[in-house]
Amino acid sequence: xxxxxxxxxxxxxxxxxxxxxYLDEAFQDGDxxxxxxxLRTAARAKGMTALARDVGMTREGLYKALGDAGNPSFxxxxxxxxxxxxxxxxxxxxxxxxxxxxxxx
Numbered sequence: 001x002x003x004x005x006x007x008x009x010x011x012x013x014x015x016x017x018x019x020x021x022y023l024d025e026a027f028q029d030g031d032x033x034x035x036x037x038x039l040r041t042a043a044r045a046k047g048m049t050a051l052a053r054d055v056g057m058t059r060e061g062l063y064k065a066l067g068d069a070g071n072p073s074f075x076x077x078x079x080x081x082x083x084x085x086x087x088x089x090x091x092x093x094x095x096x097x098x099x100x101x102x103x104x105x
Contacts, residue, residue: 010045011045013042013045016086020086023038023042036068037066037068043062043080051083055076
């Protein structure tokens with residue numbers, strides 16, 4: 001019988017481009033749990049200890065924030081994305097209906 005081991009996406013996130021595509025898909029989905037999981041996987045791929053230090057958290061604190069029961073602040077997410085050498089970007093969704101724009105005074 002062949003021996004198997006659990007799949008770990010972090011093992012395949014070996015370039016910045018792969019991490020970017022992985023995170024982009026999670027953010028496009030919009031599910032907060034999926035985004036948190038993708039951030040945790042990407043952080044493990046990049047090196048959790050160094051990222052935690054760059055974000056200003058302990059390694060354990062970062063694992064907890066990105067864990068299944070975690071709820072990281074937007075500040076922590078923004079710092080984590082920046083520490084990974086990425087940036088958050090907002091784009092108009094091609095499939096979203098056009099909404100009436102309010103004029104700003």
